[in-house]
Amino acid sequence: MADHHDDLRRAIRRRFGERADIANVVVPTLGGVNRTILFDLVDSGATRRLASRQETYRAEDSPFLPASLQFRAMRLAFEEGVPVPEPIFEYDAADGMGSGFVTAFVAGETMPRRIFRGLDGDARLKIAIDLAHLLARLHAIDIAKAGFLEAVPDSVDVIAHYRALFDSYAEAHPAIELGFRWLERHGAPPAPRRLVHGDFRTGNFMIGPEGVRAALDWECAHIGQGIEDIGWLCVRSWRFGQTHYPVGGFAERAPFHAAYEAAGGGRIDPDAVRFWEIFGLVRWAIYNVMQAHGHVARGRRGVAFAAMGRNASLVEYELSMTLAGHYD
Amino acid sequence: MSQDRPSINDILLTVKTFLDDLGPKLDGEAKYHAQVSSYLLGICEREIRLSAGYDAAEQARLSAFLQEEGPLDDLTAKLCAGIRAGKFDDRWDATLELVLAQTIDKVRIVKPGHLDAMHRDPEPDRSRP
Numbered sequence: 102m103a104d105h106h107d108d109l110r111r112a113i114r115r116r117f118g119e120r121a122d123i124a125n126v127v128v129p130t131l132g133g134v135n136r137t138i139l140f141d142l143v144d145s146g147a148t149r150r151l152a153s154r155q156e157t158y159r160a161e162d163s164p165f166l167p168a169s170l171q172f173r174a175m176r177l178a179f180e181e182g183v184p185v186p187e188p189i190f191e192y193d194a195a196d197g198m199g200s201g202f203v204t205a206f207v208a209g210e211t212m213p214r215r216i217f218r219g220l221d222g223d224a225r226l227k228i229a230i231d232l233a234h235l236l237a238r239l240h241a242i243d244i245a246k247a248g249f250l251e252a253v254p255d256s257v258d259v260i261a262h263y264r265a266l267f268d269s270y271a272e273a274h275p276a277i278e279l280g281f282r283w284l285e286r287h288g289a290p291p292a293p294r295r296l297v298h299g300d301f302r303t304g305n306f307m308i309g310p311e312g313v314r315a316a317l318d319w320e321c322a323h324i325g326q327g328i329e330d331i332g333w334l335c336v337r338s339w340r341f342g343q344t345h346y347p348v349g350g351f352a353e354r355a356p357f358h359a360a361y362e363a364a365g366g367g368r369i370d371p372d373a374v375r376f377w378e379i380f381g382l383v384r385w386a387i388y389n390v391m392q393a394h395g396h397v398a399r400g401r402r403g404v405a406f407a408a409m410g411r412n413a414s415l416v417e418y419e420l421s422m423t424l425a426g427h428y429d
Numbered sequence: 430m431s432q433d434r435p436s437i438n439d440i441l442l443t444v445k446t447f448l449d450d451l452g453p454k455l456d457g458e459a460k461y462h463a464q465v466s467s468y469l470l471g472i473c474e475r476e477i478r479l480s481a482g483y484d485a486a487e488q489a490r491l492s493a494f495l496q497e498e499g500p501l502d503d504l505t506a507k508l509c510a511g512i513r514a515g516k517f518d519d520r521w522d523a524t525l526e527l528v529l530a531q532t533i534d535k536v537r538i539v540k541p542g543h544l545d546a547m548h549r550d551p552e553p554d555r556s557r558p
Binding site: 130273274275276278279281282286403404405407408411412414415417418420421422424425427428 | 457458461462465466468469472502505506508509512513515518524525526527528529531532533535536539540543544545547
């Protein structure tokens with residue numbers, strides 16, 4: 102039966118043999134620059150739901166990891182017991198499908214507002230504690246095993262990387278400048294180097310009724326301070342209206358910190374969280390500027406990208422309010 | 430040139446209303462893009478109505494802070510360069526106040542509901558034609 106997924110079928114048969122097939126193919130419209138295909142791998146009577154992810158657009162100055170390094174970071178995390186969709190295989194040149202990979206499909210909900218709808222206090226806290234345990238496990242990984250990430254810009258100096266990215270757009274944003282200046286004057290409190298997820302935020306977690314099922318989107322993984330992940334998780338933009346719950350909209354800080362420390366993640370310095378939260382606001386504002394740049398200057402046009410350019414100001418407001426002490 | 434009615438703001442809000450009615454009849458990406466398009470037209474309508482006043486106020490604030498006159502873009506560039514060079518470190522609170530005022534005005538155009546209660550515009554909504 103012709104279903105326009107012959108390339109995927111061929112890639113599957115190259116790895117699982119000529120008797121393997123694909124079925125129940127769904128291409129969700131998620132937006133963004135990755136093409137996702139969900140399908141069943143049917144092999145010797147057994148069926149397994151998988152997810153294919155292909156990169157369809159890559160700017161030469163993209164701050165995101167190439168697919169091959171994402172795949173390796175996910176594989177390492179998976180082998181070390183971090184809940185992540187099991188990496189199955191990576192596409193190669195012979196597949197003719199560009200950069201990308203196939204992982205296990207993890208069912209559940211990622212959309213923040215749907216997650217928050219009908220979530221009671223116990224379920225909220227359970228998710229926050231799951232996230233703390235997940236991070237503690239990730240940050241306990243021996244970074245000698247993640248040497249393949251040492252050379253990426255975020256591992257060398259994550260703040261300098263975003264400074265350079267921002268400068269490349271040559272746009273005047275006083276709030277972003279003030280954020281950078283604050284970071285420069287305060288400096289990151291010293292901390293040991295860890296494997297960092299890099300985009301650990303509400304929206305990138307697969308959630309089920311029992312709690313957190315998987316951490317998704319490893320395209321910002323790098324070697325850095327574990328506390329970077331905690332600061333990013335607490336950035337106000339990821340609370341999706343649940344502003345009184347700084348930890349991703351799920352919980353207050355104290356129970357999350359206690360769970361992370363009890364799971365062996367190390368002591369959390371609130372000043373360090375604040376530092377990385379300020380950086381997170383600067384970084385998220387720059388992401389929005391980056392999307393506008395793609396729209397205005399790179400021909401990667403669309404209403405969503407245009408809106409993100411203007412939404413930079415919303416993040417700049419949150420950054421200014423946080424620096425002024427009005428927002429925590 | 431004096432155009433006939435409706436005004437530009439009226440036209441923008443008319444198209445916005447059309448998109449708001451259309452959105453629920455669509456699915457998936459088209460529905461999302463209709464919502465975003467409506468959002469963008471709202472920004473256009475507020476910018477046309479409000480930006481002249483905001484720009485003048487911002488220019489006056491920047492001139493007072495930097496103690497010099499000039500076009501808004503030049504003054505903003507000088508503010509950015511000065512912040513980066515640490516020139517205003519000893520006036521941190523005043524700099525932050527200036528930057529906050531600028532972001533408040535930007536958000537008043539982009540998404541007024543995003544502002545904290547302390548910055549919501551007390552004026553009645555004049556966005557209806």
